[in-house]
Amino acid sequence: MPKPVVPEERRRRRRPTRSGTVLSERLIVDTALRLLREHGSSGLTARRLGLALDCDPSTLYRYFRGMDDLTLAIGDALIGQALRGWAPTGRWRADLEAIGLRIHAAYVAHPQAALLTASRVTGRAHELAADEAVLDVLRRAGFPLPETVRIYHAFIDQTLAFAALDSASLALPTASQRADEDQWRSTYARLPRTTHPRIAEAAPLLARRMLTSAYPTALDMLLDSAATRLEQPG
Amino acid sequence: MPKPVVPEERRRRRRPTRSGTVLSERLIVDTALRLLREHGSSGLTARRLGLALDCDPSTLYRYFRGMDDLTLAIGDALIGQALRGWAPTGRWRADLEAIGLRIHAAYVAHPQAALLTASRVTGRAHELAADEAVLDVLRRAGFPLPETVRIYHAFIDQTLAFAALDSASLALPTASQRADEDQWRSTYARLPRTTHPRIAEAAPLLARRMLTSAYPTALDMLLDSAATRLEQPG
DNA sequence: CCCTTATGCCAACGCCATTGACCTTACGCC
DNA sequence: GGCGTAAGGTCAATGGCGTTGGCATAAGGG
Numbered sequence: 001m002p003k004p005v006v007p008e009e010r011r012r013r014r015r016p017t018r019s020g021t022v023l024s025e026r027l028i029v030d031t032a033l034r035l036l037r038e039h040g041s042s043g044l045t046a047r048r049l050g051l052a053l054d055c056d057p058s059t060l061y062r063y064f065r066g067m068d069d070l071t072l073a074i075g076d077a078l079i080g081q082a083l084r085g086w087a088p089t090g091r092w093r094a095d096l097e098a099i100g101l102r103i104h105a106a107y108v109a110h111p112q113a114a115l116l117t118a119s120r121v122t123g124r125a126h127e128l129a130a131d132e133a134v135l136d137v138l139r140r141a142g143f144p145l146p147e148t149v150r151i152y153h154a155f156i157d158q159t160l161a162f163a164a165l166d167s168a169s170l171a172l173p174t175a176s177q178r179a180d181e182d183q184w185r186s187t188y189a190r191l192p193r194t195t196h197p198r199i200a201e202a203a204p205l206l207a208r209r210m211l212t213s214a215y216p217t218a219l220d221m222l223l224d225s226a227a228t229r230l231e232q233p234g
Numbered sequence: 235m236p237k238p239v240v241p242e243e244r245r246r247r248r249r250p251t252r253s254g255t256v257l258s259e260r261l262i263v264d265t266a267l268r269l270l271r272e273h274g275s276s277g278l279t280a281r282r283l284g285l286a287l288d289c290d291p292s293t294l295y296r297y298f299r300g301m302d303d304l305t306l307a308i309g310d311a312l313i314g315q316a317l318r319g320w321a322p323t324g325r326w327r328a329d330l331e332a333i334g335l336r337i338h339a340a341y342v343a344h345p346q347a348a349l350l351t352a353s354r355v356t357g358r359a360h361e362l363a364a365d366e367a368v369l370d371v372l373r374r375a376g377f378p379l380p381e382t383v384r385i386y387h388a389f390i391d392q393t394l395a396f397a398a399l400d401s402a403s404l405a406l407p408t409a410s411q412r413a414d415e416d417q418w419r420s421t422y423a424r425l426p427r428t429t430h431p432r433i434a435e436a437a438p439l440l441a442r443r444m445l446t447s448a449y450p451t452a453l454d455m456l457l458d459s460a461a462t463r464l465e466q467p468g
Numbered sequence: 469c470c471c472t473t474a475t476g477c478c479a480a481c482g483c484c485a486t487t488g489a490c491c492t493t494a495c496g497c498c
Numbered sequence: 499g500g501c502g503t504a505a506g507g508t509c510a511a512t513g514g515c516g517t518t519g520g521c522a523t524a525a526g527g528g
Binding site for chain 3: 006011012013014015016017018023055056058059062
Binding site: 118119120121123128131132135136139145146148149150152153154157158160161162164165168169187191196197198199201202205206209210213214215217218220221222224225226228 | 353354355357362365366369370373379380382383384386387388391392394395396398399402403421422425430431432433435436439440443444447448449451452454455456458459460462
């Protein structure tokens with residue numbers, strides 16, 4: 001049977017590690033984020049984390065049931081970070097845009113971590129707070145309940161989905177991340193007009209646009225559609 | 235130095251494995267897809283693949299440079315499957331809807347494999363064909379070139395992003411995949427009305443809707459926005 | 469101040485991908 | 499039809515991984 005994990009708020013004894021550092025959930029998560037940034041999305045290992053914290057890898061199991069549990073904690077930290085200090089303005093479209101862009105930005109700021117967590121539903125505190133905020137904005141805007149739920153679902157999943165996708169390309173090892181303008185040119189602009197005429201004519205525009213995230217555009221289009229329905233119900 | 239890999243079309247000798255089966259790229263990829271389905275997205279290992287094919291794990295390195303190379307081959311197979319047999323109807327909105335849903339469906343039909351490949355850009359033949367098709371539909375519909383590129387980018391990334399996200403939840407080990415209605419009830423419906431009033435009032439609707447993919451909704455909203463712009467340029 | 473037990477540490481297990489050396493047999497050539 | 503070559507299957511080994519059970523020790527409540 002696995003060792004029991006004591007929840008952070010119940011922790012009484014704080015016994016320092018042999019080298020003197022005192023562990024905590026917070027410290028572990030922060031260190032994990034650093035390792036992810038430094039060693040890539042597969043660079044977070046119990047052994048490495050133990051090395052970085054100067055403790056035995058097995059000690060981590062006093063704080064998390066396993067690496068997967070730690071992963072979820074990392075995800076919750078990202079969401080918490082995204083909404084810290086946010087407050088609604090009362091203008092529903094601006095508020096939703098802000099929430100979406102903030103969450104997306106928080107994930108993309110830690111692409112290696114986002115890759116591991118963006119598609120996990122944690123049900124933890126920060127995530128619930130974000131959901132409540134989105135629903136509240138929509139209800140106050142005047143959307144009926146079924147429409148609110150419909151839009152909420154599309155909104156939140158689209159945000160997380162783009163966060164994961166955009167993180168994936170950012171987290172690639174820099175060797176294969178020559179996905180800059182030159183890379184796009186060499187892949188798309190050299191296609192012969194005879195076989196791929198549409199790509200050929202669009203190549204310069206594509207080369208410029210594909211370097212950026214499509215999330216802001218997709219978000220605007222989603223909000224366009226919602227606004228139309230608010231004006232013309234049914 | 236790693237062993238050289240002979241491309242499939244150059245293969246001359248077909249030496250059977252000790253148990254008599256004759257290997258090929260095709261056979262390996264198909265077996266890999268089966269293993270992924272049976273053992274989950276982390277269940278594809280060289281050892282297991284060797285066991286299933288009745289060959290030594292190291293034999294696989296005669297066919298692929300490594301497991302990552304095999305992963306890309308799997309992704310290529312999925313894309314090919316998505317496009318097989320599609321033809322445009324001339325109605326732009328229906329065509330885009332069909333392309334999006336087909337790609338999304340092909341990935342989600344192999345969620346464990348999709349998880350590994352959906353966010354990898356290959357630039358290979360089938361992917362280029364899909365891009366050309368989307369651009370062609372938009373241009374024929376009458377969108378100006380910059381608008382075409384803008385919508386294309388949002389459309390294709392939205393499709394892939396949702397494919398990855400939806401695959402992720404489908405591919406979870408069945409133990410933690412109690413994300414059915416009961417799970418949603420226990421997570422969301424038990425939140426007190428005092429702290430999370432919006433979630434509380436929406437809980438029944440949420441429990442039903444969150445079980446399905448938000449992609450069709452998000453796709454419709456994107457196409458709504460595009461249609462509006464086509465009618466009212468600028 | 470003492471006892472309990474939380475918490476850190478150690479050693480070990482069974483996985484994993486990958487490699488280099490070896491061997492055997494299918495095939496192209498004469 | 500036989501033969502030499504090298505393609506391709508196999509073996510053994512390396513160093514990494516997550517995770518566990520047992521153990522020692524010191525923190526902190528009483």
